[in-house]
Amino acid sequence: MYPREFDYVAPGTLDEALAVLASNPGAKIMSGGMSLIPMMKLRLLSPATVIDIGRIPGLDAIEDRGDHLAIGALVRHAQTASSDLVTTYAAALAQAAALTGDVQVRNRGTTVGAVAHADLAADTTAAVLALGATMVARSSAGTREIPASEFFVDTLTSALADDEILVELRVPKSGEGESSAYTKLGRRGGESDYAVAGVAAWVRKTNGSVSDARVALTGVGSKAMLSSGAMDAIIGSDGSEAAIAAAADRAADGISVLEDLYGSEEYKAHLAKVYVKRALGAALS
Numbered sequence: 001m002y003p004r005e006f007d008y009v010a011p012g013t014l015d016e017a018l019a020v021l022a023s024n025p026g027a028k029i030m031s032g033g034m035s036l037i038p039m040m041k042l043r044l045l046s047p048a049t050v051i052d053i054g055r056i057p058g059l060d061a062i063e064d065r066g067d068h069l070a071i072g073a074l075v076r077h078a079q080t081a082s083s084d085l086v087t088t089y090a091a092a093l094a095q096a097a098a099l100t101g102d103v104q105v106r107n108r109g110t111t112v113g114a115v116a117h118a119d120l121a122a123d124t125t126a127a128v129l130a131l132g133a134t135m136v137a138r139s140s141a142g143t144r145e146i147p148a149s150e151f152f153v154d155t156l157t158s159a160l161a162d163d164e165i166l167v168e169l170r171v172p173k174s175g176e177g178e179s180s181a182y183t184k185l186g187r188r189g190g191e192s193d194y195a196v197a198g199v200a201a202w203v204r205k206t207n208g209s210v211s212d213a214r215v216a217l218t219g220v221g222s223k224a225m226l227s228s229g230a231m232d233a234i235i236g237s238d239g240s241e242a243a244i245a246a247a248a249d250r251a252a253d254g255i256s257v258l259e260d261l262y263g264s265e266e267y268k269a270h271l272a273k274v275y276v277k278r279a280l281g282a283a284l285s
């Protein structure tokens with residue numbers, strides 16, 4: 001199908017993009033276009049104006065800022081997946097990016113765009129939640145920081161306001177005793193497709209016990225979400241196989257699991273357990 005007619009604007013600066021956004025309510029930002037264009041072609045979205053931020057300089061870098069990594073709005077999935085910095089300090093995000101779509105999607109789609117899109121079965125959403133990342137949003141009124149734990153509101157709905165552009169993702173660098181991992185079952189059996197269920201885990205070990213952890217699920221509920229059951233069970237444990245199994249058993253505690261074309265509620269709850277076990281196992285190994 002063809003999209004409905006729309007105006008296309010490609011600003012050369014962020015300020016220009018923000019001004020166009022402010023004066024065109026309902027306009028949509030395009031970064032990689034890997035989700036926006038299919039949705040427009042299916043007429044699930046019909047914005048009157050598309051603002052392509054792809055030509056704005058300075059948004060395509062991954063920077064080491066001491067205690068965190070800053071990932072610019074135009075960093076592609078492939079760049080995130082192959083970055084030494086991300087692999088070393090935020091492994092779950094590099095792994096999620098590597099398992100996103102196919103080569104074309106990873107070369108066009110952006111890490112920040114995937115977060116902004118907030119698909120309930122996306123990979124990077126779980127990774128940024130588990131890693132405790134912060135989203136940096138700009139509007140003509142200024143800049144605000146949104147913690148990942150407050151960012152995902154519902155299916156395809158984030159805390160981003162209509163006049164805001166997500167300009168950067170800040171990911172705390174894993175330090176001494178900290179590590180993370182992402183793993184999933186993809187929709188086509190292999191791993192490179194949206195998650196039927198995916199899990200990102202971040203852990204901190206201090207003196208032989210798990211002193212802190214975040215475990216995030218994707219594909220299981222209406223949005224990427226933390227598994228409080230798994231986190232309660234693993235924090236304070238020795239991180240042994242038995243402790244991981246106990247945490248996995250509580251993966252779907254208190255979570256409203258959604259049935260979809262790819263699995264029943266029961267199957268998804270089962271997958272959540274299987275993948276919590278794998279992700280925690282990988283992070284703690």
Ligand SMILES: Cc1cc2nc3c(=O)[nH]c(=O)nc-3n(C[C@H](O)[C@H](O)[C@H](O)COP(=O)(O)OP(=O)(O)OC[C@H]3O[C@@H](n4cnc5c(N)ncnc54)[C@H](O)[C@@H]3O)c2cc1C
Pocket residue numbers: 028029030031032033034035036037038073099100101102105108109110111112113114115116117119121122123124160164165166167192193194195
């Ligand atoms: C065939 C195919 C397979 C895919 N497989 C997977 C998969 O396995 N796993 C997975 O997670 N994803 C998958 N995707 C989605 C892909 O990862 C997209 O790249 C991603 O969801 C959106 O990134 P984008 O840069 O292309 O954003 P766009 O398509 O440009 O934008 C997506 C949405 O986010 C908004 N947006 C984008 N950037 C910003 C910004 N900086 N500020 C504010 N709003 C913004 C847009 O307005 C739009 O609503 C797949 C897509 C395709 C086409």
